[in-house]
Amino acid sequence: xxxxxxxxxxxxxxxxxxxxxxxxxxxxxxxxxxxxxxxxxxxxxxxxxxxxxxxxxxxxxxxxxxxxxxxxxxxxxxxxxxxxxxxxxxxxxxxxxxxxxxxxxxxxxxxxxxxxxxxxxxxxxxxxxxxxxxxxxxxxxxxxxxxxxxxxxxxxxxxxxxxxxxxxxxxxxxxxxxxxxxxxxxxxxxxxxxxxxxxxxxxxxxxxxxxxxxxxxxxxxxxxxxxxxxxxxxxxxxxxxxxxxxxxxxxxxxxxxxxxxxxxxxxxxxxxxxxxxxxxxxxxxxxxxxxxxxxxxxxxxxxxxxxxxxxxxxxxxxxxxxxxxxxxxxxxxxxxxxxxxxxxxxxxxxxxxxxxxxxxxxxxxxxxxxxxxxxxxxxxxxxxxxxxxxxxxxxxxxxxxxxxxxxxxxxxxxxxxxxxxxxxxxxxxxxxxxxxxxxxxxxxxxxxxx
Amino acid sequence: xxxxxxxxxxxxxxxxxxxxxxxxxxxxxxxxxxxxxxxxxxxxxxxxxxxxxxxxxxxxxxxxxxxxxxxxxxxxxxxxxxxxxxxxxxxxxxxxxxxxxxxxxxxxxxxxxxxxxxxxxxxxxxxxxxxxxxxxxxxxxxxxxxxxxxxxxxxxxxxxxxxxxxxxxxxxxxxxxxxxxxxxxxxxxxxxxxxxxxxxxxxxxxxxxxxxxxxxxxxxxxxxxxxxxxxxxxxxxxxxxxxxxxxxxxxxxxxxxxxxxxxxxxxxxxxxxxxxxxxxxxxxxxxxxxxxxxxxxx
Numbered sequence: 038x039x040x041x042x043x044x045x046x047x048x049x050x051x052x053x054x055x056x057x058x059x060x061x062x063x064x065x066x067x068x069x070x071x072x073x074x075x076x077x078x079x080x081x082x083x084x085x086x087x088x089x090x091x092x093x094x095x096x097x098x099x100x101x102x103x104x105x106x107x108x109x110x111x112x113x114x115x116x117x118x119x120x121x122x123x124x125x126x127x128x129x130x131x132x133x134x135x136x137x138x139x140x141x142x143x144x145x146x147x148x149x150x151x152x153x154x155x156x157x158x159x160x161x162x163x164x165x166x167x168x169x170x171x172x173x174x175x176x177x178x179x180x181x182x183x184x185x186x187x188x189x190x191x192x193x194x195x196x197x198x199x200x201x202x203x204x205x206x207x208x209x210x211x212x213x214x215x216x217x218x219x220x221x222x223x224x225x226x227x228x229x230x231x232x233x234x235x236x237x238x239x240x241x242x243x244x245x246x247x248x249x250x251x252x253x254x255x256x257x258x259x260x261x262x263x264x265x266x267x268x269x270x271x272x273x274x275x276x277x278x279x280x281x282x283x284x285x286x287x288x289x290x291x292x293x294x295x296x297x298x299x300x301x302x303x304x305x306x307x308x309x310x311x312x313x314x315x316x317x318x319x320x321x322x323x324x325x326x327x328x329x330x331x332x333x334x335x336x337x338x339x340x341x342x343x344x345x346x347x348x349x350x351x352x353x354x355x356x357x358x359x360x361x362x363x364x365x366x367x368x369x370x371x372x373x374x375x376x377x378x379x380x381x382x383x384x385x386x387x388x389x390x391x392x393x394x395x396x397x398x399x400x401x402x403x404x405x406x407x408x409x410x411x412x413x414x415x416x417x418x419x420x421x422x423x424x425x426x427x428x429x430x431x432x433x434x435x436x437x438x439x440x441x442x443x444x445x446x447x448x449x450x451x452x453x454x455x456x457x458x459x460x461x462x463x464x465x466x467x468x469x470x471x472x473x474x475x476x477x478x479x480x481x482x483x484x485x486x487x
Numbered sequence: 488x489x490x491x492x493x494x495x496x497x498x499x500x501x502x503x504x505x506x507x508x509x510x511x512x513x514x515x516x517x518x519x520x521x522x523x524x525x526x527x528x529x530x531x532x533x534x535x536x537x538x539x540x541x542x543x544x545x546x547x548x549x550x551x552x553x554x555x556x557x558x559x560x561x562x563x564x565x566x567x568x569x570x571x572x573x574x575x576x577x578x579x580x581x582x583x584x585x586x587x588x589x590x591x592x593x594x595x596x597x598x599x600x601x602x603x604x605x606x607x608x609x610x611x612x613x614x615x616x617x618x619x620x621x622x623x624x625x626x627x628x629x630x631x632x633x634x635x636x637x638x639x640x641x642x643x644x645x646x647x648x649x650x651x652x653x654x655x656x657x658x659x660x661x662x663x664x665x666x667x668x669x670x671x672x673x674x675x676x677x678x679x680x681x682x683x684x685x686x687x688x689x690x691x692x693x694x695x696x697x698x699x700x701x702x703x704x705x706x707x708x709x710x711x712x713x714x715x716x717x718x719x720x721x722x723x724x725x726x727x728x729x730x731x732x733x734x735x736x737x738x739x740x741x742x743x744x745x746x747x748x749x750x751x752x753x754x755x756x757x758x759x760x761x762x763x764x765x766x767x768x769x770x771x772x773x774x775x776x777x778x779x780x781x782x783x784x785x
Contacts (some may be wrong), residue, residue, distance in 0.1 A: 043509070086769045130732060130752070133751070133752045133754075134747065134751035134752055136748075137538040137539075137752075137756075138751070140538050140539040141538065141539075141756075143602060157537075157538075158538070158539050158754075159562070160539060160540055161539035190774065227723065251646075251735070251736075252646070252732070252734045253732040253734040254732075254733060304623075305643060305646075306623030306624065306641055306646050307623070307646065308643065308646030308647070308734070308735040308736075309623045309643065309644070309645035309651070309731065309734065309735055310623055310624075310646075314622075314623060314624060317624060317625065318624045321624070321625070323624055345702075447754070450753070450754070451753045451754070451755065453750040454748065454754070455558070455749070455752035455753055456734070456737075460734075460735075460736040460737060461614030463734070463735045463736040467647070467648060467735065469738060477557060480557065484555075484556065
């Protein structure tokens, strides 16, 4: 919001009140009088200045070029529409508190919502069902994971734009040294968690452990821990939305395995990692494999090493557990806040941004980092141009939402915001006592789903 | 001159009425920025309000419910540790610093200004610096120790329970020492030199002079500084939010960060308000202690 604050005083000083007073004149009437005005009814010209500014708040992009495109596009819209546009890109964990503050106090028009947040803030979002359905129809229909996550009681409270998919990135050479067959082609790897942990043990012996963030961060920790839980036969909650099925014998068995694997094969500092720690660790050759979006692979392409690390990096599907293979996948949504004084402008911006020529410019530059939200993009040349991106293309078909098998409602949002599942993993690897950690997680979830 | 303007002049001449008038701006600011949010916080804590959704009055349910929350128990315990463990360290090290600075040394003024830096630099900025020093993968401290052959792998400064609590306490102490140091230094400089000379003539050594001459003079300042520091540390937020966000596994949450997580991230703003208000009686206790002590010494 630094930018917004920088800009506001300028526009305020240039504006005049309804009575034709400038800001300077108001100040001249004395601080006491100004204070009294503020107490009684606020400054009318502040709100009139804000009417001309469209403020967009989004999560920071792990593909920097895409963020630059998003920023330029926002500015381009501003020029065309004759409004001033502030586009801010926040650290992911800071996004939700910012939205919360905006719902209470205003100041933001368009927000990027993470999956489930459209359910959390449902009463505060502008219904954009018609616009969203038009975007879906134009792209051959929304993907299944978008249909499941983006609508709230059958209504679209914004326009869904997919999510950044994450899967397992690994160093081909390290996997080969660890004896993995077909390591050179990730699309041929079909590992169980046992297989994957066995490789971790070998690569750690070689000085390159696996890395996994278990800190308080919304991306990778949740993207790894939820699928591991599902693949081990446990659920946050049953389909009745009340019965917690977290502390199960199969999950206890699987979590014990993870605890052992953490010691044997992982970088044990992962308990304090955030979403960017594993990127940095991988790119500085400290780890051999991690769960991540394709931003790591994207960064290897930009390295000045003659393509060495890019050629040595591949992606494979998430390993399978006893209950199957899953991904945590729901769509993000670009939404307009109901308390925005610029609802019409904000809606126009979204309609404009989702036009194929604009949206595709932003989506295509990410080369598969952002999962496709509509079916037509599943056959886009982006996917076929690089076989190393094949795993990402399959994520939409293997996705589950937070809160599964219950609804993706505010309780699922609460469990994620309180990091209950992630903290269960962190507690287990710290103490070595999976049972105790599971019981703690079960108690916490029962408090949420009561 | 009209009678009304004479009355106004008389009104301004009276000390009591002028006092009230001069107090009004300050009172208004306090009412708007302190009393109103505080009252709103109390009201919210008695409701099940979620962000963007009006709530209903639920009495003390939030407070009662928190008593059964494991994370809240841990948060309360962490806050006590954080506030009560760091203050004695800050006081003792600050006292040492003040005693050193009280000697006549060259460049004493620039040195004093330099020593104030941890206190002056915005906490968010200095915490980011420490965040880099404690980085799990790229910590320069770990690197140095590995190069010196002291350890074999990186230290998990912010990912291990004991180390994470130690790390945040360490940064808090680092940030707080200058405040104690400079406050106590001001007290030291007010100790009459003659008393020291008399005591020395009477045969008192350095230690005895400190205990019987210096300390009685600075006792009040140490007490007031300590109470202020306890109050500030209890209500801390930035340092922990930047270093750990309450992790790992909630082991460094204090009231402020947990309330922020529950109230702002998890949208349960009623519950978040209740968490912060649990701080109120504790802070009120120390504030009353502080005020009583200040009144007594005055």
